[in-house]
Amino acid sequence: MMTTATKTNLGASKSAIGHHYDVGNDFYKLWLDKNLNYSCGHWQGVDNLEAAQLAKIHHHIQQAGVKKGDRVLDIGCGWGHALQVLSENYQVEQAVGLTLSEEQGTWLDNMSLPNTHVRVESWTDYQPEEPFDSIISLGVLPHFCRTEMSVDEKVAIFRHFFEKCHSWLKPDGKIAFHCLFSGYLPADPESVLPSKEFLLNEIFPESDIIPLSSVLTGSESLFEIEKVSNHTDDYRRTCRAWLDRLKNNREAAVKEVGEEIVKRYEFFLRLSVMAFETKSVSEYSVTLKRIAPPAGSPTY
Amino acid sequence: MTQLNSNHVAQLSQQQLTTWLVNKVIAIAKIEAHEIDINEQFINYGLNSVDAVTLSGELEDFIGYEIPASIMYEFSTINELAQHLSRDIDSPFAIEGEK
Numbered sequence: 186m187m188t189t190a191t192k193t194n195l196g197a198s199k200s201a202i203g204h205h206y207d208v209g210n211d212f213y214k215l216w217l218d219k220n221l222n223y224s225c226g227h228w229q230g231v232d233n234l235e236a237a238q239l240a241k242i243h244h245h246i247q248q249a250g251v252k253k254g255d256r257v258l259d260i261g262c263g264w265g266h267a268l269q270v271l272s273e274n275y276q277v278e279q280a281v282g283l284t285l286s287e288e289q290g291t292w293l294d295n296m297s298l299p300n301t302h303v304r305v306e307s308w309t310d311y312q313p314e315e316p317f318d319s320i321i322s323l324g325v326l327p328h329f330c331r332t333e334m335s336v337d338e339k340v341a342i343f344r345h346f347f348e349k350c351h352s353w354l355k356p357d358g359k360i361a362f363h364c365l366f367s368g369y370l371p372a373d374p375e376s377v378l379p380s381k382e383f384l385l386n387e388i389f390p391e392s393d394i395i396p397l398s399s400v401l402t403g404s405e406s407l408f409e410i411e412k413v414s415n416h417t418d419d420y421r422r423t424c425r426a427w428l429d430r431l432k433n434n435r436e437a438a439v440k441e442v443g444e445e446i447v448k449r450y451e452f453f454l455r456l457s458v459m460a461f462e463t464k465s466v467s468e469y470s471v472t473l474k475r476i477a478p479p480a481g482s483p484t485y
Numbered sequence: 486m487t488q489l490n491s492n493h494v495a496q497l498s499q500q501q502l503t504t505w506l507v508n509k510v511i512a513i514a515k516i517e518a519h520e521i522d523i524n525e526q527f528i529n530y531g532l533n534s535v536d537a538v539t540l541s542g543e544l545e546d547f548i549g550y551e552i553p554a555s556i557m558y559e560f561s562t563i564n565e566l567a568q569h570l571s572r573d574i575d576s577p578f579a580i581e582g583e584k
Binding site: 425451452455456458459462463 | 534535537538539541542551553554555558
């Protein structure tokens with residue numbers, strides 16, 4: 186079942202998200218894996234994109250401590266592969282997915298996954314009816330901030346995000362997320378400005394690439410860090426696999442969305458490969474555990 | 486070496502690679518051929534990260550096998566890059582293609 190809400194959010198707007206994700210499902214089918222995962226796959230021990238994406242989903246579900254009969258929230262659920270895995274492999278009581286993309290919402294509605302509820306709604310407006318055991322969020326945090334925001338404003342947004350997550354989770358509940366974060370700053374930052382402008386204007390409007398420290402600062406005193414793992418080279422390999430698939434299906438892609446959009450995505454994917462090669466962008470998976478100081482605890 | 490599905494690996498000499506790169510830099514920097522010094526850094530011709538990404542893609546299509554998207558940062562002059570790629574192609578891992 187799908188629910189659509191229409192309030193505003195703090196980061197990328199619905200129209201900005203639609204700019205990227207509503208290009209057309211048939212276009213994405215030509216170069217993503219068969220389940221349309223659109224974030225970093227985990228390649229350790231596997232040699233194909235489908236297996237890498239599935240390994241990524243299992244990693245985060247397991248890091249979030251999901252058990253049979255749990256209630257799980259997926260913030261930024263995309264085309265719903267994690268919801269499907271939760272429903273089919275982990276026998277959860279309910280998996281709830283949030284997305285801002287109407288196309289993804291309709292797609293998921295048509296999948297009719299058992300024990301799954303999808304809402305086209307921002308996390309800023311969402312109000313769950315019952316608490317969750319676990320939260321996962323795969324590759325969406327850059328959409329929470331806009332590039333023109335100050336560091337303090339970005340930290341405040343993540344503070345707000347983690348306060349929400351804290352209030353939605355049961356005691357000892359966990360959140361497992363991954364996304365790309367800003368990394369090495371080149372000696373000549375001016376030389377990479379055109380590509381950053383391209384990324385934020387043409388591909389991901391109203392979003393930003395943020396440092397991991399801003400996210401973790403926002404979680405302080407609400408969550409403790411259980412695990413941080415680096416997957417920068419996994420994301421390089423994922424983007425390269427996407428680029429190779431797009432090139433191999435180029436004729437069909439041009440027929441679907443036109444030459445200009447295909448060229449824009451080819452450039453975007455190659456730029457992403459370069460950003461991961463040079464470590465100017467890094468990919469981390471993070472697991473946080475909800476903490477709640479006992480009543481009467483000393484304050485420092 | 487990962488060969489691209491849609492292309493054959495071209496057996497290109499250092500001179501052929503140099504000529505190709507010189508023509509590309511002339512086109513991007515909008516300068517005359519006599520202004521090119523193959524030992525000058527790409528960045529000194531005004532090439533930015535967008536140009537580096539575009540050029541690495543075109544270069545990959547030209548030579549027919551996968552190269553790092555950041556190759557122009559690793560080999561930062563026409564001479565260094567052409568020399569590196571001609572050595573790469575001469576390696577025992579190269580797949581001979583159409584000449």
